[in-house]
Amino acid sequence: MTFASQITRSPRPFEDDPAAEIAERFADLAPEVREVLAGAAGCSPYLKGLMEKEGDWLRATLARDPAEVMGSVEIGGDSANALSASLRQAKRQVALYTGLADLAGVWSLEQVTGALTDFAGDATDRALKFQVGQEIARRKLPGATEDDIPTAGGAMALAMGKMGAGELNYSSDIDLIMLFDDDRYDEDDFHDARASLIRAVRRMSAMLSENTADGYVFRTDLRLRPDPSVTPVIISMEAAERYYESVGRTWERAAHIKARPCAGDIEAGWAYLKRLKPFVYRKHLDFAAIQDAHDMRLRIREHKGLGGPITLPGHDMKLGRGGIREIEFFTQTRQLIAGGRDPDLRLRGTVEGLAALADKGWVPKDVAETLTRHYRFHREVEHRVQMVRDAQTHDLPNSDKGFARLAAMMDRDVETLERELSDALVEVHELTEGFFAPGETPEAEELDPEDAEIVEGWKSYPALRSSRAVEIFDRLKPDLIARLKGAARPREALVNFDKFLGGLPAGVQLFSLFDANPPLVDLIVDIAATAPALSVYLGRNAQVLDAVLGGDFFSKWPGVTGLAADLSETLEALPDYEAKLDGARRWMKEWHFRIGVHLLRGLTPPEEAALDYADLADAVVQTLWPIVTAEFARKHGDGPGRGAVLLGMGSLGARTVTASSDLDLIVIYDAPGDAMSEGRKPLGARAYYSRLTQAMVTALSAQMPEGRLYEVDMRLRPSGRQGPVATSLASFSAYQREEAWTWEHLALTRARPVVGTPELAEAVEEIRSEVLQAERDAEKTIADVVEMRARIAGAKGDGGPMEPKVGPGRLQDIELVAQCAAVLAPGTPRDTAEQIEAGVGIGWITREEAESLNVAYATLRKVQSAAKLLTEDRLDLDAVGQGGRDFLYRTMEVDDAEGLAETVTGCTRRAHDAIEAILARRPGDVT
Secondary structure, three states: OOHHHHHHOOOOOOOOOHHHHHHHHOOOEOHHHHHHHHOOOOOOOHHHHHHHHOHHHHHHHHHOOHHHHHHHOOOOOOOHHHHHHHHHHHHHHHHHHHHHHHHHOOOOHHHHHHHHHHHHHHHHHHHHHHHHHHHHHOOOOOOOOHHHHHHHHHEEEEEOHHHHHOOOOOOOOEEEEEEEOHHHOOHHHHHHHHHHHHHHHHHHHHHHHOOEOOEOOOOEEOOOOOOOOOOOOEEEHHHHHHHHHHHOOHHHHHHHHOOEEEEEOHHHHHHHHHHHHHHHOOOOOOOHHHHHHHHHHHHHHHHHOOOOOOOOOOOEOOOOOOOHHHHHHHHHHHHHHHOOOOHHHOOOOHHHHHHHHHHOOOOOHHHHHHHHHHHHHHHHHHHHHHHEOOOOOOEOOOOHHHHHHHHHHOOOOHHHHHHHHHHHHHHHHHHHHHHHOOOOOOOOOOOOHHHHHHHHHHHHOHHHOOHHHHHHHHHHHHHHHHHHHOOOOHHHHHHHHHHHHHHOOOOHHHHHHHHHOHHHHHHHHHHHHHOHHHHHHHHHOHHHHHHHHOOOOOOOOOHHHHHHHHHHHHHHOOOOHHHHHHHHHHHHHHHHHHHHHHHHOOOOOHHHHHHHHHHHHHHHHHHHHHHHHHHHHHHHOOOOOOOEEEEEEHHHHHOOOOOOOOEEEEEEEOOOOOOEOOOOOOOEHHHHHHHHHHHHHHHHHOOEOOEOOOOEEOOOOOOHHHOOOEEEHHHHHHHHHHOOOHHHHHHHOOOEEEEEOHHHHHHHHHHHHHHHHOOOOHHHHHHHHHHHHHHHHHHHOOOOOOOOOOOOOOHHHHHHHHHHHHHHOOOOOOOHHHHHHHHHHOOOOOHHHHHHHHHHHHHHHHHHHHHHHHOOOOOOHHHHHHHHHHHHHHHHOOOOHHHHHHHHHHHHHHHHHHHHHHHOOOOOOOO
16 A cells, blocks of 8 residues: 555545645644645645655655664754754654654554654653763762763663553653662662652653653653652662562552663663562462453543443543453453463563463464454554644544544545444454453352351351452352252262362452353362362462463373473572472472372373372472582582482382372482581581481471472381481492391382482492392291281281272282382382282292282272372271262272272282282292
8 A cells, every 4th residue: 555545545536736635634633744745845736746756755765664764863962952852853753754654554553653662762761861961960969970871870761551562652651660779879878869860850751741842752651650649750679669569559560561671771670670570470370360450441431431332433442442451451461360370471562462372372362363453453543543633642533524534544435444443342342341341140049058057157268358359259159059069969069168168368369260260160169079188288279270271281291301391490480499499389289280180080090190190209309409409508518429319219219109198218328438518517428418318308398388399208218217317328238238127128129219410329229239139038038028917917907998008908918029029039120010020930929810919909009099189098988978989980990889899809809819829939839
């Protein structure tokens, strides 16, 4: 589309005097644009002579890209008057060039708004540095010299709103928050420095916004700063940070999404915004921001009188229904919700923000594309409206003549423009209103007296102590109760949901999350009806529900390598040791919850869930160990000798971890007995590694704001509780070869290096292999196992028919025989099935017995994995409720309790018979 075609699309054809026609019809355009359109400055009649006389100049002007145009605009002046005049002349040039390129359609929306924004930033920077330089020249800024002018003496302008996002329009104010770096000044000079910078900022604002004979540069608004009614026009960064941390509101968080340093000490400005990120972007999914944004929209509408149906004459394209602000709020609110978890969403531009939200699944792609298209159209309309008389308006024309002019400027006829406007405003309103405004509250169902008493008790819970939480929850409650009543055992579901609700420390965030994501309520009801223990866990750790909405909750399992990489990246962004430990807890809970939900929903079979839990534990230990050692080394220096290795024992070593498993660990180090570390507080090798081990145990098991990671059990180390918490390689080798009991060698069959020095891990593995493969008295070893079985039976008894771990033919019984086979066989397998196969290989276990043991072990592992998700106590079918029983039946592929009992007792009986036969013979007895 050519520039000429834009002009010829006027309300009626031009007649005899084109120049006069243009002068009449476009008399109220901004002067810079009107001069070009009408061919003022001595041009001949415009339409006939434009391309003949001014064609080369016009083509050259329109062919320039924004960077070239901005580079040709000169700003100078040694005095305040000269700089003021130069800034205003430059503003006219920029307005002229962007107006031409915009009307001609040769610059995109982003190029037009970007050019205006770049000039605004340059003008602000020039004005600020000039005025700070004046203060320095008068020696009013303590300790500052001419060398401080390039950084404005630590003063900085934070561009907000459209300026921060690079989206200025023709008549935009520029919204600035003025700050200064108080670290630049001594405490005694602080007040004098602040007073000086206040004067400089006031003069800077006047230089930009005063309307002189040359016009104005930009109307400047400094009121977005913290508490503007009582604070000066520029405040210290430290004071601003204190304000936002203590009383910052959601609208201020949303405003800072677009914040960008544009003038003065840019580097200090970026450092300030980095420190402010935890205020802007919360660590949990922040669905409460939706209600805040909705309330803000309603207040704006009420204040501006913008309610009611959409009608075109006089409609506010910015603040009215279906307007620009609706799209911006929609985008920014979604960014607030998830930006704390995903840095890729922290974008300033509206179009870029919508694209990122669509890429990450937070906004449907078709919705993002529709809103982007309408946003561009809205901004184009806004620009054309503002070109008329350089008006500071967003209102559509009120007259037919005005609409005809607007249509001509947009190369459309009036009917087409009106139809496009109406359709766009309605569609934007419908798409955004459905996101912000809550739906109608359904009718509540009748409850019996006992259930009604439980529901009545909810009013006293901490989660419902705020009026806002009550408002949101009251909207949710009828549908929630209806879903609970639809569970297999409604009463149990209600009681378990009550436990969940009673454990919540606060409710606004979570209830807002439910309000915005109804499928999440289904998940909570499913958990309440199935897993009471998980309901209580969720009540204490509701933030793990963030993970369900995080975009990759149902993606492929990443394995230990992917998990460790993700955790490392997460912790690298945290500022200090304590924050990293707490961050690890938050991260682990989300993945732990994911495994449990996948198991509960049948997405992951129990045998895979055990491996997933083991991967998760490995990733946590592997990632935290170098962080703990680095923190310890800051005080005591690097560890002497060859370092240390952590051995996973028990279920961790065998990778049979459940939802509630402890971590069995042994720490082995290798250093000369007289070796010392070389830190600020050096330690001998034994003390060093003992204290390092204690630091690691604390890192894993200490109760912190986000809870604990794992309970740690170190009783499997040499000499048990009496031995040192860290064992030297030499002591470990000697103990295992000379002093260890049979049960300790059985435990060693499952030992696995998890993290530590690779050479040392290899050395430990060599010792393990040598010890387990050494010749031993088979008869004595088997006798020791028989004795151990008797002791376990005497101490723990029979756990009942559904107990998977303890009792004849149960997991512990099978593992004892399998481990015994491993120490009697020439190999050193860790996996129970491989250990049983080793027993077959040495002629101790028959093939039929191996089959019975393997079937029982796999069956009981499934029962254990499912049971640990339902309860931390022994499995009681009556106690887990109908939902829990149904989950067990699905997992075990049986129809009812009778089928489950038959499956468990049948396989354990056969395993018990096999074990009794195996322990009665010696290796080689089976041919």
